[in-house]
Every structure is written in structure tokens, then in C-alpha cells.
Amino acid sequence: MADENWVTVAKRSAINPGDVLGVTLGEREIALYDLDGAIYATDNLCTHAFALLSQGWLDGEIIECPLHGGRFEVKTGKGLGPPINDDLKTYPVRVVGEDIQVKLD
Amino acid sequence: MNVAARHILIVGAGHAGGVAAATLRQTGFTGAITLIGGEAHPPYERPPLSKELLAGAIPVEKTYLRPLAFYTENGIAFRPGETAVAIDRAAQRVELANGDTVPYDALLLTLGARARRLALPGADHPRVLYLRDIVDSLALREHLNTGARIAVIGAGFIGLEAAAVARKHGAAVTVLEVQREPLQRVCAPEIGRFMATLHRRNGVNLRTGVAVVAIEEKGGALEIRTADGETVAADIVLAGIGAQPNVELAHAAGLAVEDGIVTDEFGRTSDPNVFAAGDVTRHFNPLLGRKLRLEAWQNAQNQAMAVAKVMAGGDRPHAEVPWFWTDQYDVNLQIAGAPKRWDDLVWRGGPDDKAFTVFAMQDGKPVAATTMNNGREMRPAREMIARGRAVDPARLADAKVKLQDLARET
Ligand SMILES: Cc1cc2nc3c(=O)[nH]c(=O)nc-3n(C[C@H](O)[C@H](O)[C@H](O)COP(=O)(O)OP(=O)(O)OC[C@H]3O[C@@H](n4cnc5c(N)ncnc54)[C@H](O)[C@@H]3O)c2cc1C
Numbered sequence A: 001m002a003d004e005n006w007v008t009v010a011k012r013s014a015i016n017p018g019d020v021l022g023v024t025l026g027e028r029e030i031a032l033y034d035l036d037g038a039i040y041a042t043d044n045l046c047t048h049a050f051a052l053l054s055q056g057w058l059d060g061e062i063i064e065c066p067l068h069g070g071r072f073e074v075k076t077g078k079g080l081g082p083p084i085n086d087d088l089k090t091y092p093v094r095v096v097g098e099d100i101q102v103k104l105d
Numbered sequence B: 001m002n003v004a005a006r007h008i009l010i011v012g013a014g015h016a017g018g019v020a021a022a023t024l025r026q027t028g029f030t031g032a033i034t035l036i037g038g039e040a041h042p043p044y045e046r047p048p049l050s051k052e053l054l055a056g057a058i059p060v061e062k063t064y065l066r067p068l069a070f071y072t073e074n075g076i077a078f079r080p081g082e083t084a085v086a087i088d089r090a091a092q093r094v095e096l097a098n099g100d101t102v103p104y105d106a107l108l109l110t111l112g113a114r115a116r117r118l119a120l121p122g123a124d125h126p127r128v129l130y131l132r133d134i135v136d137s138l139a140l141r142e143h144l145n146t147g148a149r150i151a152v153i154g155a156g157f158i159g160l161e162a163a164a165v166a167r168k169h170g171a172a173v174t175v176l177e178v179q180r181e182p183l184q185r186v187c188a189p190e191i192g193r194f195m196a197t198l199h200r201r202n203g204v205n206l207r208t209g210v211a212v213v214a215i216e217e218k219g220g221a222l223e224i225r226t227a228d229g230e231t232v233a234a235d236i237v238l239a240g241i242g243a244q245p246n247v248e249l250a251h252a253a254g255l256a257v258e259d260g261i262v263t264d265e266f267g268r269t270s271d272p273n274v275f276a277a278g279d280v281t282r283h284f285n286p287l288l289g290r291k292l293r294l295e296a297w298q299n300a301q302n303q304a305m306a307v308a309k310v311m312a313g314g315d316r317p318h319a320e321v322p323w324f325w326t327d328q329y330d331v332n333l334q335i336a337g338a339p340k341r342w343d344d345l346v347w348r349g350g351p352d353d354k355a356f357t358v359f360a361m362q363d364g365k366p367v368a369a370t371t372m373n374n375g376r377e378m379r380p381a382r383e384m385i386a387r388g389r390a391v392d393p394a395r396l397a398d399a400k401v402k403l404q405d406l407a408r409e410t
């Protein structure tokens, strides 16, 4: 069942280029990004402490944590130096009709 | 700049010391590195000590900058639990309390600061606590139970953060502050008032303009007496009355010290073989054009990185707008800038909003910014302060104008 883990998380119209949107899926917090029209998804919780990246600042393809300024590459989740030691989990995304879907594991 | 040394000795294995050791390796320094620290733990971050660690929300290891194994894996001779007692600058070596001496080609002092002690009768009571290291945080945590009565002396960041955690654990909290507003040392009175309201709304008995004169044990409880003759009963007292830089070693060794080891923007002290970084420094900041001492995570982190790079042969100064944050209840407050004075404040949003940013302005230029649950505006705010150009206050006050756009224009 290849489609099993694709979950609709938001409407495509809910997010515009340069925006970050936080969504909650049960226990999971996910951040959606619109980079020039292409949607990406990562965990919304910073790997450093307890902050939602969706409240941070999207600087091109880099998301900066609102709490202590930790930075991650949106496309890969790679942490870009202190205070970040751990990378951010990323999720595959697709747009189906009006919906943004994220593949959970 | 200075030729890369063969053996770099770092004394003080706190945040700055740990960052410096790691940075030396990351920048390709291949000489020997020794890291000596008075504490039992590998270098760790202190902010959680008055927040998540105090609340019992994270294990001790989560505060570590790197796992212990990192140091051996990276050829860093880490020696925990060892205290330096003297620096012999002529012989280029440091003496330890256990009698060992450690030679160096270049020395980095990251000695940090310690909690300022209360100086009043009864202050030596064992239930008068301080909060600076992991041991302190775990000890205080033991007392944060429902119904416990906690008196916090000093409404600075650490005292208020601890008060917030104590309230969450159901303790009865009284905060006694000698100034008229909390946080007077570091923020505008308007922000202090906002934080005062936050604490009172959360059930803290916050009393300002109150000087504590004595602490006495009476029938098992502590009685805190104030200058105007009132008393507060508590099971424990937490004193959060500021920090004092650990300058004694440097002073005894004849280095320039003025409330902090004096350094330039490269972390160089008055001895070309000795550098310093972190809370212990009174360093020159080229953006502000003056020397200052900071007690902040950013400075421990970024100044240490910059100085380590200089020690490895680099030539870039450390020049950043000072920046600090605090987390209390559901509020994340961040402050950038360290102005000595300002003409007025420009608010983006107000104290009753869910989030706001306040700029302190001088001669039409932003010199400081405070964000309340508005961290996303911090980066552009810091850029605006660093650039120091005039901004139209009307547009600055308009929350609909994106700060990023304003930052780009100015
Ligand atoms: C409870 C608490 C909460 C904080 N919260 C925040 C916050 O929310 N945001 C923020 O920006 N900043 C915060 N800070 C400030 C920040 O943690 C400090 O600025 C930072 O720890 C300074 O790092 P440092 O390495 O200079 O000093 P330290 O971390 O103090 O490290 C110095 C180390 O040197 C060791 N040492 C001293 N003398 C000797 C000697 N003679 N021999 C061997 N070792 C020695 C000490 O034992 C210590 O381990 C907080 C600080 C505390 C205490």
C-alpha cells in the first residue's frame, strides 16, 4: 500500500511563497514551507529546545528558529551550526488537487 | 595575526570553553588542546538550568554542548574537576589545585562568572540557595513542590525564570526586588512592568522597592526581614542578585581587569599569549564603540568562536549586537542591543497583544529591540540596530509593514 502514509495536512491555498505554516497531526508538529511555489515539509519542533520553527524566520531556503537563532536548510533539514547539533527531519510532500499531502513514516 | 600555537590551554570548561575547543578543531587547528574545568560535567549550556532542567523536563545530558566522547574523539584533553589556582605568565604555565602544572603556548581564559552572594545576616543559612550550575539547579528542583514557600530575592532573569518554574510546580512564590521594576538592569521600565504583570497574573507575590535586610530561622521556617520592617516566611530562599566575573586568577597574574578581563575585539588580553572569552570578559565591541561585559548565551557562543579562530591564526574581530533571551511561562522575551540611554520607544503592537516588538530609539535610530513571542522579528531588528540608520517611526510602529522590508530599505 504505497499510498498508505500520505496524509492531507493543509489546503494548497493556505500558504504563499516565502511563508511557513505550522500544522499539528496528532502528536506530530510539522512545518510546511513554500519556496518559490514548491512545498517542503520538516518537523516543526527545533532540534535544540522547544520552539516551533513556523514562528521563525524563513530566509530564502533557510529557516531560522525564533528562540535562539538556530538555522536549518529547509530542503534537507541540515542544521547549520551552533546551537544546533542535530539535523531536522524532513518529509516527502505532494500536492493533490487542492490539498498538500505529507508522507509520514 | 598571532602564529598558531602548538599547545592551546583553555581554562574554564563552561559554554565558552567548550565552544572554543570545538571551534579550534573545526577550523583545522592541529596542535594540542587541553581543556580544564572546575566542574564534574563536560561543557554545557546554562539557560536550561533555570528553565527545562529545573522543571525536570530534560535530563542533565541534554544541556551538554557535546557528548563527553566528543572531546577524546577530537583529540581534546578534557580534564574535568580540576581547578586552576595560578597563572605563571613568564613561564607560560598554569598551576592546578592538585599541584600539577600545565604549560601552554597560548592560554584562553573562559572562567565565566559566579552568582553574587547575599551579604546580610543569615545569608549563610543552608536553605539560602543560588543558581549558577547543574548542582544548584538539581538542588533547587528538590524544593519545588506544591505548597512549598519560596522567596526569591532579586527580580532579574534567573530569579524570575525560577519563579515561573516554581509556580508551575505549585509552589507559593514571593519575589522581593529592591528596584521599582523587575529587570531594571537590562530593560526599559515598560518591559519590566509587562513582566511584573505576567508574574502577578501567574500568582507570584511580586514586591518591588523592597530591600531585604536579614534572614533568620524561626520554628523551622525562614523569616526574611525587609528594611520597612515587614517579614516574609519561606521554606527556602533563592538569591538571584546578579553575577560576578571570575577574574581573580587573571588579576593575580597581572592582566588588565576592570569588572571583567579586559580584551579587545579579538579576545586579546594585555598579554599577547593570553586570550579570554565569555562572561569573564570586558571586551571591546566595535559596533557599539565601547567595552562591555555581557552575561549571555550569544556572547559565550559567538565570542568564543571568534576568539578561537583568532587563536588558530584568523584575523576577524567579534562584532555583534548583544542579544539575550529569557523564557518565562509562555513568554519568550528577546532583547537586542545594550544602549546606555534612549529617547523614546516605538511599539509594534502593545503589551496586551499576543506578540509585540518594541524598539528603543535614539536620534531616530533603533538602538535596542525587545520581542515578546515575536522571535521572527529579531533577526531583522538586529540588522537594523547593527546598521544604525534612521527609520521612520510611523512605519516602524505599523505592524503591517514587514520588518524584513524595513530592514532592507534602511
Ligand atoms: C541559570 C542561568 C540561566 C541562564 N539563562 C540564559 C538565557 O536564557 N539566555 C541567555 O542568553 N543567557 C542565559 N544565561 C547566561 C549564559 O548561560 C552565560 O552567559 C554563559 O554560561 C557564559 O558562559 P561562559 O563559558 O563564559 O561561563 P560559564 O558557563 O560560567 O563557564 C565558566 C566555567 O569555568 C569554570 N571555572 C571558573 N574558574 C575556574 C578555575 N579557576 N579553574 C577551572 N575552572 C574554572 C567554572 O566552573 C565554569 O564551569 C543563563 C545563565 C544562568 C546561570
Ligand code: FES
Residues within 6 Å of the ligand: A046, A047, A048, A049, A050, A051, A065, A066, A067, A068, A069, A070, A071, A083
Ligand atoms: S530552540 Fe531552536 S535554536 Fe534553540
